[in-house]
Amino acid sequence: MKFAIIGGTGVTDSSFFENQQSMNVDTPFGSVEVMKADRGDNEVFFLERHTKGHKLTPSQVNYKGNIYALKKLGIDFVVATTAVGGVQNCRVGDFVILDQFIDFTKNRELTYFGEKGSGVVHMDMTEPYCSTLRRALAESMERCGARYVDKGTYVCTEGPRFETPAEINMFKILGGDVVGMTNVPEVVLAREMGLHYATISLVTNYAAGISETALSHKEVLECMDEMAGALRSVLLDLIDSMKPEIICSCSNSLAELNMI
């Protein structure tokens, strides 16, 4: 099988996979660099969301190019990672397997179907994240003894600034569990492409106003570093144990629109 890992902030090291080689995938949205590697009989493609050296802000990330590249590579399962602030129902150091999101972005291209002449597409988002992959991830978390929460609502902000305590209070009232800056439109584009896509959020800090101290990117990176070993174990376990049994309908999203 072919797996892709989208590495977010602080998840940049793919050296634990064998036979790594860098490659560029051409897309209508520009060239996308990925590291291709092996894990047993599986192929793993590692993509740094913010590019090497974290050069792009959340608003500048090439979401359309990244997801298009994974589709072109024929990836079976995509696991994305995101650093998040904890709002409720989680603790710093937890992994959260997202099941819902709320979109508070303001300046992003949210669909492949907006171009003139491409038609209007209203994609169903009842179950935004792949249930096949979410279940497999929860099983891997159990086997690895990782501290995790099996569902959570992600609030996506535009960034790059952190939130105000008033905003976090509003997100909490609305039912948000974690807050980050990059999961939208990635999750939406993945569904538009019919990919099996799930996200593990890593709670690196309590969100603004809940945290007793001011937030910093340094704190986020330090916590990501501490969680890196556990994340690696979970990802390797998932790849080694993933069965091709599908319980979701992610790959039918385009068929229903007669696009494939």
Ligand code: HPA
């Ligand atoms: N807010 C937004 N994005 C984040 C945070 C946060 O508190 N922590 C890590 N990424």
